[in-house]
Amino acid sequence: MDFKNSDTITGPRTEDHLPGTAQAAVKIVIVGGFGVGKTTMVGSVSEIKPLTTEETMTQAGIGVDDNFGSKSKTATTVAMDFGRISVTDELVLYLFGTPGQERFWFLWNGLFEGALGAVVLIDTRRLEVSFDVMGRLEERGVPFVVAVNDFPDAPRYAVEELRQALDLAEEIPIIRCDVRRRASSRDVLMTLMRFLHSLTMTGAST
Amino acid sequence: MTPPQRRRRKPKQEQPPPPAVEGPQAGAGDRPPERLYILTGEDCERAPIDLVTLIVARADPPHSAAPEQSALLRICQAPLSVAEISAYLNLPISVVTVLLTELLTAELVQARAPVVRQARADRSLLEAVMHGLQKL
Ligand SMILES: Nc1nc2c(ncn2[C@@H]2O[C@H](COP(=O)(O)OP(=O)(O)O)[C@@H](O)[C@H]2O)c(=O)[nH]1
Numbered sequence: 309m310d311f312k313n314s315d316t317i318t319g320p321r322t323e324d325h326l327p328g329t330a331q332a333a334v335k336i337v338i339v340g341g342f343g344v345g346k347t348t349m350v351g352s353v354s355e356i357k358p359l360t361t362e363e364t365m366t367q368a369g370i371g372v373d374d375n376f377g378s379k380s381k382t383a384t385t386v387a388m389d390f391g392r393i394s395v396t397d398e399l400v401l402y403l404f405g406t407p408g409q410e411r412f413w414f415l416w417n418g419l420f421e422g423a424l425g426a427v428v429l430i431d432t433r434r435l436e437v438s439f440d441v442m443g444r445l446e447e448r449g450v451p452f453v454v455a456v457n458d459f460p461d462a463p464r465y466a467v468e469e470l471r472q473a474l475d476l477a478e479e480i481p482i483i484r485c486d487v488r489r490r491a492s493s494r495d496v497l498m499t500l501m502r503f504l505h506s507l508t509m510t511g512a513s514t
Numbered sequence: 515m516t517p518p519q520r521r522r523r524k525p526k527q528e529q530p531p532p533p534a535v536e537g538p539q540a541g542a543g544d545r546p547p548e549r550l551y552i553l554t555g556e557d558c559e560r561a562p563i564d565l566v567t568l569i570v571a572r573a574d575p576p577h578s579a580a581p582e583q584s585a586l587l588r589i590c591q592a593p594l595s596v597a598e599i600s601a602y603l604n605l606p607i608s609v610v611t612v613l614l615t616e617l618l619t620a621e622l623v624q625a626r627a628p629v630v631r632q633a634r635a636d637r638s639l640l641e642a643v644m645h646g647l648q649k650l
């Protein structure tokens with residue numbers, strides 16, 4: 309780990325400082341296949357220029373790559389972009405856009421743990437790339453909504469057709485969006501929050 | 515055109531073991547490292563250091579501080595999440611977590627624990643977030 313000159317490290321710009329009153333933060337994770345618009349969505353709603361955080365992980369926890377008892381471990385750096393929305397003077401919301409290497413998402417300690425919920429961004433040209441991630445969210449009990457990022461040349465399925473194809477329960481929202489637009493990304497987040505809110509009303513275990 | 519077909523999965527009873535994280539705190543062998551905990555609130559509940567735990571410096575860097583620690587203390591004059599610290603310092607989360615554990619022990623930083631999703635999400639918290647999003 310190189311750390312040559314700490315004086316060259318610059319923190320946030322003054323205008324990016326959180327108020328001293330900020331007490332707590334919550335997080336939402338945005339998942340989806342490569343090129344589906346995760347980074348775009350983080351950027352369109354974030355109040356700060358999106359930042360990148362990283363974690364170093366080993367192959368040790370990854371079944372398919374495990375070298376059957378071999379001690380050798382390959383370290384892999386997984387980077388993730390994220391943005392921030394100050395909800396009130398006391399509460400901050402962070403949005404994490406997962407990186408391309410899907411098999412690492414669920415190995416990242418603390419990425420999904422404690423997240424309020426997730427947005428699954430899908431591209432109807434490649435629906436199946438999101439199947440596995442939805443299954444893993446279900447296995448972990450992370451509530452999610454599905455946002456269909458409308459690309460111009462993508463097939464347009466009716467929402468009910470998508471619900472059937474994705475085998476989603478009636479109550480799970482499916483929403484169309486253009487994540488390049490802030491208002492549209494905001495609506496997706498709003499849909500997730502309303503869904504989470506409805507789960508507290510029904511008392512469904514999440 | 516017919517879309518491909520998925521099958522939904524059931525929640526797993528048992529959570530998978532925590533992932534292997536490469537870093538100074540990673541123990542010998544392939545065992546996953548212990549998660550690091552911070553004490554929070556008056557009742558001293560234990561909470562793990564999370565990506566969105568907010569950190570605030572409580573003091574100026576002492577002369578004895580390592581360069582990484584000094585830099586961390588300097589950028590945390592205003593509250594900053596662990597993820598932001600990692601981004602600005604260009605260090606992996608596991609390394610930042612170790613630095614923070616040292617600084618917490620030395621009482622040089624304060625940690626404000628995240629609000630995490632519980633079995634039953636906090637309705638007023640969700641309402642606050644919705645209200646904030648509406649203003650965007
Ligand atoms: N037409 C259209 N293009 C989009 C939309 N969202 C993202 N893009 C474009 O798709 C490309 C990939 O987006 P990106 O956010 O990098 O995807 P990521 O890999 O999921 O992070 C970029 O060139 C975006 O400009 C959308 O809603 N509509």
Ligand SMILES: [Mg+2]
Binds near residue numbers: 346347348405
């Ligand atoms: Mg991206």
